[in-house]
Amino acid sequence: MIIPKLALRNLLGAGLRTWLNVVVLSFAFVVIIWTQGLYEGMNAQAERASVDAALGGGQYWQEKYDPLDVFSLEDAHAIVPDSLGAMIAANRATAILVVQGTLYPKGRIHPVMIKGIDPDQQLLSLPSHFLKTGEDRFPALIGSRMAKSTGLKVGDTVTMRWRDAHGTFDARDVEIVQVMKTIVPSIDQGQVWIPLDRLRILAGMEEEAGLVVVAQGALERPEAPGWVFRDLDFLLSDIKQLVRMKSAGAAILYFVLILLAMLAIFDTQVLSIFRRKKEMGTLMAFGFTRGRVIRLFTLEGALHGVLAAVVAALYGIPFLTWFARRGWALPEAMDSYGFAIGEKLFPVYSAGLVVATTLLVLVITTIVSFLPTRKIAKLKPTDALRGRMS
Numbered sequence: 001m002i003i004p005k006l007a008l009r010n011l012l013g014a015g016l017r018t019w020l021n022v023v024v025l026s027f028a029f030v031v032i033i034w035t036q037g038l039y040e041g042m043n044a045q046a047e048r049a050s051v052d053a054a055l056g057g058g059q060y061w062q063e064k065y066d067p068l069d070v071f072s073l074e075d076a077h078a079i080v081p082d083s084l085g086a087m088i089a090a091n092r093a094t095a096i097l098v099v100q101g102t103l104y105p106k107g108r109i110h111p112v113m114i115k116g117i118d119p120d121q122q123l124l125s126l127p128s129h130f131l132k133t134g135e136d137r138f139p140a141l142i143g144s145r146m147a148k149s150t151g152l153k154v155g156d157t158v159t160m161r162w163r164d165a166h167g168t169f170d171a172r173d174v175e176i177v178q179v180m181k182t183i184v185p186s187i188d189q190g191q192v193w194i195p196l197d198r199l200r201i202l203a204g205m206e207e208e209a210g211l212v213v214v215a216q217g218a219l220e221r222p223e224a225p226g227w228v229f230r231d232l233d234f235l236l237s238d239i240k241q242l243v244r245m246k247s248a249g250a251a252i253l254y255f256v257l258i259l260l261a262m263l264a265i266f267d268t269q270v271l272s273i274f275r276r277k278k279e280m281g282t283l284m285a286f287g288f289t290r291g292r293v294i295r296l297f298t299l300e301g302a303l304h305g306v307l308a309a310v311v312a313a314l315y316g317i318p319f320l321t322w323f324a325r326r327g328w329a330l331p332e333a334m335d336s337y338g339f340a341i342g343e344k345l346f347p348v349y350s351a352g353l354v355v356a357t358t359l360l361v362l363v364i365t366t367i368v369s370f371l372p373t374r375k376i377a378k379l380k381p382t383d384a385l386r387g388r389m390s
Contacts, residue, residue, distance in 0.1 A: 003292065007299040018304070021264045025308035025361065028257040030316040032357050035250050037320065037347035038328070043243040044348050047236050052125045053184040055235050056094075056213040060084060060227045065098075065210050073100050073113075077165075077208045083222035084212045092218045094121040095209035097199050101162035103192065105150040112146075112192045114162055116199030123215045126187055130178035131195045139195065140174040143188025147179045154179055160192065165204040172202070258361065261308075262368045269301050269372040294373045301369020305362040320349055 012018065051057075065076035080088065080095055087093035097116040102109060119131040133139045140160070142152065152158060154176055161171040174194065182188055200206050212227070221229055283293055327344035 003296050003299060007296055007303055017268060018307075021261070021268060021304050022307045022311055024264055025261040025304060025365070026312035026316070028254070028261050029308060029312035029357065029361060030319070031257055032254050033316065033349060033354060034320060034323070034347070035253070036247065036353050036357070037324070037349040038345060039243050039247050039250070040350065040353065041345055041347040042246075043239065045345065046239045046243075049183050050186070050236065050239065051216065051232065053182055054124065054126070054187050054213075055232060056123050057216040057218050058214045058221075058229060058231045059235065060093075060212040060214070060224055060229050062210050063226050063228055067098075070100060073098055073210070074163075077205050077210045078226055079207050080209050080212060081222075081224040081227065084224050084227070087214070087218070087220065087222070088212070091122065092215045092220075093212050094118055094123050095196060095212050097196060097203070097205060097208060098210040099162050099199060099203050099205075101160055101192070103150060104159040104161070105152055105156075108150075110150050112160075112190050114160065114192050114194060114199060116194055116196035118196050123213060126182075126193070127178060127180050128193065130180075131193065133177065137177075138172055138174045138198070139177040141178050141180060141193040142176060143191065144179055144181050145185065145188045146191060147176075149189075152176050152179075162203065164202065170202060258364060262364060265301055265304050265365060266368050266372060268304075269297065269369055294370075297373045298366065298370045302362065302366040304369070305365035308361070308365075309358055320347075323347060324349065 062076050062078050064072050066072045077097060084093060084095075088095055094117065099114045099116075101112050101114040103112050104110070117126070117128050117131075119128045121128055128141065130141055131139045140158075142150075147153060150158075156176045157173050158176065159171055160174050161169060163169050174192070180188075187193075196209075200208060283296075288296075324347050327346040329344050
């Protein structure tokens, strides 16, 4: 017990030098947790919005369907199997048909994906109920990004052209019945939503679909010949990969901050060992072994991390709590990056993040504190009492 008491007394007795190191190290604590919280919040917000609006609990894709390959869409449709049809009838799934088309807003050409969805579906937060109109109207639903790029607004009529299953081009005038505000670009940019039954008839694809979205929490995964089930791990892989890349880039900042703090602690340890040779000799004369002296000086350095954690908690907890509640208002330019985040980004600070950051800094601090003390292993008590190093 004497070693921890001596270590703490010596550390606090160093005065300003100790507190400068502690403040720098506490800043590294707070910045790492704050930045990683932003990335965790970005990931959680994007995943939650995508699942609610587009992905549900997973999707069945027609075996030729590939959303990244527009040339596959002509053949990426088939009659919905009975197993999936039963889920749709029970409101545990909803079908979507995708057809490539073109809009002609104000005399301009705008390639689009025409997507048919059941107006009565309630699995997704997409406001498909606006598509419930009379037979005398041809309703279409678009997103705010799509409205901005085409100059369309509610009540406008625009010509839409597509090619049916037989390769014949057809066109109709559609009415924009609603412009939805969504943070999910995959249901907005370049997308036009119309009633599923209308699209099936016009495209000559009766009872067909390109994908079937399963409800969140639905446990059944029936066999569907010619269809491939894509789980959320697969569908959200792009978002997770982007967040991992951002986190890896932030690691450079973490490295610089920790390096500065560790360099200060290392220099402090070297200076302390150089200036306190007589003290080490006295301790050895009183019966301290070299190993105990090494543990004493190592513990002094490691306590910088403990004090830094305490100081970081004093000003970091109020700041991080306030920031988590207020969020970070994002610039409008972020809306064009194709990432499903809203006008504000709310960080997420998990217990695992705080514990992992604390352990990382404490371990590195201990190692850096130990390295200069290795010279004590060769120190002779008589030389130390004379103020000399062997």
